[in-house]
Amino acid sequence: MDQTTQHAPYAPLETVRAEIARAAAIAGHDAAEIALVAVSKTHEAPAIRPLLAAGQRVFGENRVQEAAAKWPALREEYAGIALHLVGSLQSNKAEEAAAFFDCIHSLDRPKLVSALARAFDKVGRQVPCFVQVDVGEEPQKGGCPVAELPALLAAARAAEVPVVGLMCVPPAGIEPAPFFAFLDKLAADHGLSGRSMGMSGDFATAIMLGATHVRVGTALFGARG
């Protein structure tokens, strides 16, 4: 099957796309420029195929191992799939991640900059990265402390690791908008165009505040088991 095949509509995807379009229109942004990353972690191929059949091609996973087990077969069935790593990455898995993923949303420390720089050299491809920022001061979630962001970006530049934007996961249970607005400003201050922010519960808000990439799981796949 390829992109020229007729798409079979899939209601949750249509709903999410309509919400993206609505939020983008309110904010005066072009909906076509907002990437929907369908976060398929924990879901197996039978749950993923309806999205592929409906034309979705960008997917997010949070574990290198799980993604490597389930995506090679789907990549043979459907052309043009892009896989984004949205979960934290251990340095010792940098090479596998560099070979497998098309975008990494979780660059958050100097050690990972050097591991990825080596991995990109070794596998012969440069994978675009978002720097994950710990906007809520929750170190257990990963993310670079705000105060250390300039140094991390400088290290990435020096190592020629391509940084395309900033990413955040705001604290659960409180209003996320101030965190999205903060990430948007941080990205602008550093001259970065990408903002990976917004999940099932808040992607419309994130888009109104400048998201270029929204990472949506539950709203597309239902609750994870």
Ligand SMILES: *Cc1c(COP(=O)(O)O)cnc(C)c1O
């Ligand atoms: C799981 C996950 C998502 C998707 O969350 P939902 O609430 O299911 O949409 C987004 N971003 C990251 C980093 C995740 O781990």
